Every structure is written in C-alpha cells, then in structure tokens.
Amino acid sequence: xxxxxxxxxxxxxxxxxxxxxxxxxxxxxxxxxxxxxxxxxxxxxxxxxxxxxxxxxxxxxxxxxxxxxxxxxxxxxxxxxxxxxxxxxxxxxxxxxxxxxxxxxxxxxxxxxxxxxxxxxxxxxxxxxxxxxxxxxxxxxxxxxxxxxxxxxxxxxxxxxxxxxxxxxxxxxxxxxxxxxxxxxxxxxxxxxxxxxxxxxxxxxxxxxxxxxxxxxxxxxxxxxxxxxxxxxxxxxxxxxxxxxxxxxxxxxxxxxxxxxxxxxxxxxxxxxxxxxxxxxxxxxxxxxxxxxxxxxxxxxxxxxxxxxxxxxxxxxxxxxxxx
Numbered sequence: 001x002x003x004x005x006x007x008x009x010x011x012x013x014x015x016x017x018x019x020x021x022x023x024x025x026x027x028x029x030x031x032x033x034x035x036x037x038x039x040x041x042x043x044x045x046x047x048x049x050x051x052x053x054x055x056x057x058x059x060x061x062x063x064x065x066x067x068x069x070x071x072x073x074x075x076x077x078x079x080x081x082x083x084x085x086x087x088x089x090x091x092x093x094x095x096x097x098x099x100x101x102x103x104x105x106x107x108x109x110x111x112x113x114x115x116x117x118x119x120x121x122x123x124x125x126x127x128x129x130x131x132x133x134x135x136x137x138x139x140x141x142x143x144x145x146x147x148x149x150x151x152x153x154x155x156x157x158x159x160x161x162x163x164x165x166x167x168x169x170x171x172x173x174x175x176x177x178x179x180x181x182x183x184x185x186x187x188x189x190x191x192x193x194x195x196x197x198x199x200x201x202x203x204x205x206x207x208x209x210x211x212x213x214x215x216x217x218x219x220x221x222x223x224x225x226x227x228x229x230x231x232x233x234x235x236x237x238x239x240x241x242x243x244x245x246x247x248x249x250x251x252x253x254x255x256x257x258x259x260x261x262x263x264x265x266x267x268x269x270x271x272x273x274x275x276x277x278x279x280x281x282x283x284x285x286x287x288x289x290x291x292x293x294x295x296x297x298x299x300x301x302x303x304x305x306x307x308x309x310x311x312x313x314x315x316x317x318x319x320x321x322x323x324x
Contacts, residue, residue, distance in 0.1 A: 025223030032102070033139045033228065035130040043105040043132045052294050060110030067117070074124070078151040084133040085126035085152065087160065088113070094191070094312070095122040095162040097152055099173030101290060102139050105132030112168055112293065115301040119308040122162060126152060128176075140232035141202050142176030143239070149180040150187075157189050166308070167193040171263070171290050174198035175241050182247040192251035192311050194304055197263040197289050200270060201240035202228075208262045245271050251278040251317050253307045255300065257287035272321065280307065283323035 035041055045057040064071070070088045077083070086106055087095075096116040098109035109125040116123055129145050130136035139145075153165040167190070169177035174195035181190055199205040203225060210217045229235050252275060256268040265283065272281040282303050286295040293300040303322075310317050 029227040041131040043107040056111045064110045078148040081135040088123040092120040094164045095156045096166045097124045099169040101171030115304040143234035146179035164191040166191045170196045182244045196255045199263040200242035200267045203237040245275045248277040253280045260289045262289045278317035281321045
C-alpha cells in the first residue's frame with residue numbers, strides 16, 4: 001500500500017474520529033471557560049450588537065455615573081488571586097455583592113444595583129476571577145470562585161464595617177452565591193441571596209445551549225465535562241445547585257423567566273422543592289436567560305425590595321411560588 005494511501009487513511013481518521021473527540025470539545029471548553037487573552041471578558045459591553053444587553057449596559061453606566069461620588073476602588077487577595085471591585089458606600093450597615101455570570105465583569109452588575117441602594121444597602125460590584133482586572137484564566141462556574149465571594153464578604157464585614165452581607169447572582173453568579181452560602185465555613189453575617197436563572201447543574205445548562213445551537217450533544221458534552229473536571233476539579237454532572245441547595249439555611253428568592261431556554265422554568269421548581277430554607281420563587285412571563293429585568297424592570301426591583309424588607313425586619317418569610 002502506498003504512503004499516500006496511508007496518509008489519506010490517517011487524515012480521514014483524524015478528521016472523523018480525533019477531531020470530534022478531542023479538538024472540537026477542547027475548542028468549546030477554551031472558548032467558553034478560559035480567558036485566553038486579556039482582552040477577553042473585560043469591563044466593556046460583552047455584546048454591543050445585542051439591543052437588550054446594550055441597553056442594560058448603558059442604564060447601568062448611568063447608574064454608576066449618578067453615584068460616582070459614593071464609589072471607591074477596592075481589592076482583595078483570595079489565595080493567589082488578586083481581585084478587583086468597586087464599592088458604593090451609601091452609608092448603610094448592610095452590603096450586597098452583585099455576582100455576574102460568565103463573560104461579564106463589574107460594569108455589567110451596575111444594572112442590578114438600584115433596588116439594593118433603595119433598600120439601604122451599600123453595593124459591591126466585582127470582577128470575578130478571570131474577568132475584568134482580576135487575576136485568573138479559568139472560569140470554574142462558581143466551584144472555586146465561591147471562595148472569592150467569601151473573601152469579599154469578609155472584607156465588607158471586617159474592613160468596611162457592614163453588619164450583614166447579601167448576595168445577588170445572575171446565572172453562573174447564582175451558583176457561585178449558593179456555593180458560598182452553603183460552604184461549611186460560611187459566616188453568620190452572610191444574610192441570604194437573590195438568584196436569577198439558576199441552573200440545576202451546568203451539565204444540563206450546557207446540554208440546553210448545544211441543543212439551541214442545533215449541534216450534536218454527544219460526544220462533545222462528555223468531553224467538555226472531562227476538560228472541566230481536569231482543569232477545575234468540578235464534575236458538572238454530579239455537582240451543582242441541585243446537589244447543594246438542600247444545605248442552604250439563609251433566605252433565598254429565585255427569579256425565573258418562563259422564556260429561559262438554558263435554565264428551564266420547570267427546573268427552577270425542582271430547586272425550590274429541594275430547598276429547605278425560607279424561600280420564594282417568582283416567575284416572569286418574558287425575558288431571555290439573564291434578561292428578566294430589562295423586560296419587567298419595576299416588577300423585578302419591587303420583588304427584591306419587598307424581600308429585603310422581610311429579611312431585614314426578621315419577618316417570617318412565607319414560602320411561595322408567584323406567577324406560576
């Protein structure tokens with residue numbers, strides 16, 4: 001058999017077997033979860049051609065400009081990582097940390113700050129690990145980053161004098177917040193959380209993303225799971241909010257869009273039923289994943305304000321599902 005036939009056989013094997021099993025999943029992993037260059041996941045608008053994201057970003061920037069006199073740059077070290085954020089001091093005794101999802105840095109989080117300011121909370125927006133000005137290359141979907149949230153909370157409490165710290169997470173930021181609040185070493189001053197679009201496991205979320213992209217789920221899904229396990233230590237199928245939410249002891253309000261195709265509406269109810277803490281689940285009719293507020297701004301903020309009042313006044317929180 002000639003050398004050229006062997007070359008053709010090996011080339012065919014490479015493109016038909018090796019590429020689908022190794023190279024393509026590796027590409028998906030590095031695109032989704034690795035900061036391969038400093039210009040990736042910056043404080044700029046992530047998708048300026050998306051009308052809703054652009055509007056959210058511009059509204060957030062206006063909010064930050066309005067309260068620029070309240071802002072100061074802050075930073076902490078979490079392990080080997082130097083992390084950066086901005087703290088808006090409104091003179092309150094409580095603070096919120098707004099935790100954005102994958103690809104978004106602190107500028108994105110301005111958009112969600114107003115109901116907390118209106119409720120008397122100081123506001124901390126942060127560059128998650130591997131985002132904005134913060135150190136790091138790998139996004140581990142909250143699995144490792146939750147330690148950063150606990151470190152930021154310690155800074156807010158010990159250094160800046162806040163008596164309590166609340167968390168607001170969007171998408172992966174919700175998992176990050178939940179992992180922090182259910183950690184064995186979570187301090188008592190951590191007060192509770194609001195989540196938007198929390199997934200049950202990232203495995204399910206990734207499967208839904210691939211489905212919406214009309215691409216074959218396997219073997220890419222298995223391989224990406226393997227890369228995440230290899231580089232982050234996180235098994236996205238056997239760990240995640242659905243495996244931890246029963247440990248939560250602090251109040252939670254879950255915000256969920258009925259139009260969310262990645263964190264499915266019925267899965268939010270599963271998380272709600274597993275949760276043993278004081279809880280509320282609020283369904284909204286409209287909004288893509290992480291786009292609830294832009295479609296119902298006043299309603300979104302008012303639910304948060306009312307929930308914070310119950311939490312701060314130590315009122316019994318009635319477990320309920322709203323808008324189902």
